[in-house]
Amino acid sequence: MSIKIFIEYKAKLHGILVVKIDPRYTSQQCSKCGLLGERKRKVFKCSCGHVENAGVNASFVISLRHQGILQSSINRDIGEVHPACPTRIAA
Numbered sequence: 001m002s003i004k005i006f007i008e009y010k011a012k013l014h015g016i017l018v019v020k021i022d023p024r025y026t027s028q029q030c031s032k033c034g035l036l037g038e039r040k041r042k043v044f045k046c047s048c049g050h051v052e053n054a055g056v057n058a059s060f061v062i063s064l065r066h067q068g069i070l071q072s073s074i075n076r077d078i079g080e081v082h083p084a085c086p087t088r089i090a091a
């Protein structure tokens with residue numbers, strides 16, 4: 001049984017919705033500004049100053065992508081124009 005099927009099976013047993021998101025860069029994207037940061041072992045660091053446990057940061061990225069707040073594609077050119085919030089979608 002694959003991990004995907006196992007997660008869907010367990011979630012269904014407990015009435016939990018499983019949502020699929022684009023997994024690219026989830027461990028490298030900053031959950032605060034959307035830029036690509038640096039991950040060294042368990043610590044994530046971004047040029048915006050955000051520092052967090054890498055797993056926690058990636059979890060927020062996944063959640064924000066699900067909510068449509070953070071895009072999965074990285075556009076560094078946009079980041080140069082507005083580094084504080086380059087890839088977030090206006091709510």
Ligand SMILES: [Zn+2]
Nearest residue numbers: 030033046048
């Ligand atoms: Zn950042």
